[in-house]
Amino acid sequence: MHETLWKLHFPEFIASNDKVIKQLMDAAIMVTLPARQQVFYPGKICDNYLLILSGSVKAQIMSTDGREILLYHVLAGDSCVLTTSCLLGNNNYPAEGYTETEVSAFAIPAHIFHRCLEQSTFFREFVFRNFSQRLADVIKRMESISFGSVEQKLAKALLASGEKTLHKTHNELALELGSAREVVSRHLKRFESYGWLSLSRGAISNINFDALHKISHFNDQS
Known part of the structure; x- marks a missing residue:
C-alpha cells in the first residue's frame, strides 16, 4: 500500500480512519514517469485522479499564434486542477501536460475516485478544497499574464524566486x-x-531586487 509514502505526502489520509479512504489507498497505483513525457493532451480521456509524490508537471495551452502558455505547475503533494475538473464534469482534457522532471504519483482509477467522492465526506472535502486552491492559483496566474506590461511581468517573475541567481532560460x-x-x-x-542583472547561458545573476521592485509596481503607484 506504500503506507510510508501516504504518511509522508498525504498524512491526512492515514489519519482519517475512514474505511472508504483505506479502500482508496489500497486501490491506488504507484506510477513513475520520465522527464519530458506527455501526460495528457487536448481531447484525451481522463482515466485517473493523480496525487503527485515527487517531481513536477506543467500544464499549458497553445495560443492562436502558436506560443506555449503555462497554466500552472503540479508539484509534490498537489493534485491537478484540470484532471479534477475533467473527472467531475466527465469531460476530456482541454490542454496538455508534460513532466518537467521524473515524476512519481499515486494514480486512483476514475471509478474509485467517483465511488469515494460519493461515499466519503473526508475525500469530498479534500478534493474540493484542493480544487478550489489550485483554481484560484490558475486565475491569479491568468490575471498576471493578461494585465501589465511584459517589463512588469518579467520583473515580478525575477523577484518571485527570491534568489540573486535564477537558473532559467529565456x-x-x-x-x-x-x-x-x-x-x-x-x-x-x-x-x-x-x-540590474547579469546574463549567462541558462542563468540570470546579480539581480537587483530594489530596481526590479520599482518596475514591477510602477502602474500601482501611478
Whole structure:
C-alpha cells in the first residue's frame, strides 16, 4: 500500500480512519514517469485522479499564434486542477501536460475516485478544497499574464524566486509569462544594460531586487 509514502505526502489520509479512504489507498497505483513525457493532451480521456509524490508537471495551452502558455505547475503533494475538473464534469482534457522532471504519483482509477467522492465526506472535502486552491492559483496566474506590461511581468517573475541567481532560460521565462522568447530576451538585455542583472547561458545573476521592485509596481503607484 506504500503506507510510508501516504504518511509522508498525504498524512491526512492515514489519519482519517475512514474505511472508504483505506479502500482508496489500497486501490491506488504507484506510477513513475520520465522527464519530458506527455501526460495528457487536448481531447484525451481522463482515466485517473493523480496525487503527485515527487517531481513536477506543467500544464499549458497553445495560443492562436502558436506560443506555449503555462497554466500552472503540479508539484509534490498537489493534485491537478484540470484532471479534477475533467473527472467531475466527465469531460476530456482541454490542454496538455508534460513532466518537467521524473515524476512519481499515486494514480486512483476514475471509478474509485467517483465511488469515494460519493461515499466519503473526508475525500469530498479534500478534493474540493484542493480544487478550489489550485483554481484560484490558475486565475491569479491568468490575471498576471493578461494585465501589465511584459517589463512588469518579467520583473515580478525575477523577484518571485527570491534568489540573486535564477537558473532559467529565456524560453522558460517566456513560457511562464505567455510571451515570445525574443521579447523576453530583448527586455532582459535592456535590464542588463541598466546594471540590474547579469546574463549567462541558462542563468540570470546579480539581480537587483530594489530596481526590479520599482518596475514591477510602477502602474500601482501611478
